Amino acid sequence: MEKADDKIPKNHLSVESVRMMAESVGISGLNEEIVHLLNADIEFRVKEVVQDAKKFCTHAKRRKMMPSDVDCALRVKNIEPLYGFDCAEYVPFSHTSGGGKELFYQEEQELDLLELISAPLPRVSVEPSLRTHWLAVNGVQPAIPYNPIPLSLDNQQKESLCEEPSYSKSDDKSKSEESIQDWPKLNKAQMTHSLSLEQQLYYKEMTEACIGGSDAKRQEALVNLSTDTGLYQLLPYFSKFIAEGIKVNISQRKLNMLKFLMKMAKALADNTSIYLSKCLPELVPAIMSCLLGKQLCMRPEAEDHWSVRDFAAKIIAIFCKKFSDPSNSLQTRVIRIYSKALLDTTRGLSVHYGAVMGLVELGQDAVTSVVIPKLKWESQLIKLMQKNDASNMLEQLAANRLQTLLQKYCPRSLMQIRKPTDTLEQYQNDYGHLGPALFNQVRQARLQAQQQSQLRTLATTTAMTKSIVTKPPPLPLVTGTASVVGKPTTPVLKSPATPLHSPFIPKLSSTATPATTLVSPTDGGATPGAVGETKVVKTQKGSTITLRIQQTSPK
Structure with missing residues (x-):
């Protein structure tokens, strides 16, 4: 009778390996049939994980499979990945045989106890504690390290797209690390997402x-x-x-x-x-x-x-x-x-x-x-x-409801595509039962548009008319003659309705006499009264007031 291990192919797991795995988790005394069933199931699961890891390796444009590829395959299957085992290159295994069995093992580095003792102690970890923070204040998320960083619209759009990076064969090795980082974007639809x-x-x-x-x-x-x-x-x-x-x-x-x-x-x-x-x-x-x-x-x-x-x-x-x-x-x-x-x-x-x-x-x-x-x-x-x-x-x-909707929004389009000369019969032939109503609404809309255009033109014309400023009629001027000896004085001319103001002519009141004698300021070293006398004569005719200025030479 052949042994059960002889029926197992060469490169597959052995019965002893399965028993050893079961004993490592505290399960012993397994039946022979159960061990063979577990062996087949483990073989299938391992092959499935390796195939998925190979896909990630292919997507990353690499030929060597890395531990990160296996972690990605486990995440896709919603299995917690392996922690503490990562390497940028492949891990070499050594081979040994004896007693008709083959064994693959990883060579371990020998450590010097003196170096371990003299090495500085690691930093003491902080005791676990709890603290509170604001998730949102008045609907606004505060920018603190404990809250997620809000992404802009451009970054959200980039993350939502699943684009495969294109690398050439020449830079396969130089882009290996970047391609490892690109796998979440390539397989974003397969990732499981968890909320806090x-x-x-x-x-x-x-x-x-x-x-x-x-x-x-x-x-x-x-x-x-x-x-x-x-x-x-x-x-x-x-x-x-x-x-x-x-x-x-x-x-x-x-x-x-x-x-x-x-x-x-x-x-x-x-x-x-x-x-x-x-x-x-x-x-x-x-x-x-x-x-x-x-x-x-x-x-x-x-x-x-x-x-x-x-x-x-x-x-x-x-x-x-x-x-x-x-x-x-x-x-x-x-x-x-x-x-x-x-x-x-x-x-x-x-x-x-x-x-x-x-x-x-x-x-x-x-x-x-x-x-x-x-x-x-x-x-x-x-x-x-x-x-x-x-x-x-x-x-x-x-x-x-549909008829009301069509009659409300279709006339605006019909005004653009139909001619103003179209008749009621043409509307009935083209639009059937709704033709007469659409014809009346289109005609009414055109009349309203024409009236609005006329109103806008009238408003524009009125505004332009108001903006034109007409020239007022000329104001009556002050008439008179002057004969000045020495430095002449310049009278200030005002409107008849405005009182006369001048540096050397005082304000005239309504009770002023028709003739008033004023003395002009002195010029230089001349004595007062040496220049002459200035007379202002006021005459009124109806609503017009005339001021006549006369200046005489000294006697």
């Missing part, structure tokens, strides 16, 4: 406040979500909570919960400190379900599910304006979904209302390119639903 106790408490409080019954707490939580700068680590959890919550509440027809979850998504979209692009694959389909869902509540004819659709359309438009780029083509894909919803007649006009509202929020160009070509089709559906009996009140209500 404070973050778990914050997540629990935020989610309970947002969907709870207190309006004050809900408003405070929404403000915190829209302004907090330290939500980057919690962002995947919030997005998953919103997506799963919308999925459950749509199936249960709970409209109020859908409103609360949509407000959470809007608060995250308004936060300028987080990069929301990596969460769009979860958030956009969930919010689109609220917009294009056939039935969102238990009683659609009584409950206001239209406001939820309008709010969802606004959030989708915010996502498209902030995160749409040529790499993801978010807005193009959203418009394509709306266009397919408009062509689907099996889902009801409430879905058509959501699609049209979504296109309206995306802008006038989306309405012109998608809604206007389908106006005749929508007009036929609306007319068909309005002509039916009152048995289907939901579809009639949706038809009225």
Whole structure:
């Protein structure tokens, strides 16, 4: 009878190795069959870890496997890695044989006891202690070493991308250390993430406040979500909570919960400190379900599910304006979904209302390119639903809502693409049942635009007229003759309504005599009165006052 060890291949674990491993953890007396089963399972697990480690080695552009590759493979399998065993190069093993068995061992370095004794003692470790710190003060995370550092939007965007570094064969060895550091980015989707106790408490409080019954707490939580700068680590959890919550509440027809979850998504979209692009694959389909869902509540004819659709359309438009780029083509894909919803007649006009509202929020160009070509089709559906009996009140209500929406936002686009000379018959042929109403609204909008243009022109003309300053009529001047001996004096001319002021003419009162004799100042060394006399003669004729100045030479 052959021994059990003879059936085991050469390079695999032996039965004695398995028994020794079991005895090292305190298990002895294993059955022979159990040992063989453990041997096969250990062999499979070891091979699996080695294969994963080889993948990390290949991603790092290396040929030699390192202990860090094994640690990465263990982390991927959610197994605690080995601590205290790390080396920049491979670890050499020595081989020995004897008694028909082979043994691989690692050579250990001999230590000198004298060197160990003379070596300085290590630093004494500090006793464990507890301390408290502020996680957030008035919604703002303080910049202390105990709190996580808030990442900028650029760094968040770089971390969210899984790009493989490209190295050439020539610098394989020089880039080996950098490639080891790049493995978290290459395998970021496979990493498990853990939250601290404070973050778990914050997540629990935020989610309970947002969907709870207190309006004050809900408003405070929404403000915190829209302004907090330290939500980057919690962002995947919030997005998953919103997506799963919308999925459950749509199936249960709970409209109020859908409103609360949509407000959470809007608060995250308004936060300028987080990069929301990596969460769009979860958030956009969930919010689109609220917009294009056939039935969102238990009683659609009584409950206001239209406001939820309008709010969802606004959030989708915010996502498209902030995160749409040529790499993801978010807005193009959203418009394509709306266009397919408009062509689907099996889902009801409430879905058509959501699609049209979504296109309206995306802008006038989306309405012109998608809604206007389908106006005749929508007009036929609306007319068909309005002509039916009152048995289907939901579809009639949706038809009225859709008609009101189209008549409100389509005339602006029709003003740009239709000629002013188009007649009512042309509108009826092109847009069917909605043609007459659209024709009247377009004509009224053009008249209003023309009136506003005339008002603006009139206002501009009036402003220009007021800015022109006309020249006032000339004021009456002071007339008179002067004959001066020596240095002449210059009288100051004033308006007739203004009193006359001069350094050498005193102020005239209304009771002044018609003729007043004044003495001018002396000039140089001349004696007073040597220059002559100055006479001011005042005459009044109606409302005009004339002053005549006469100066005579001394006698």
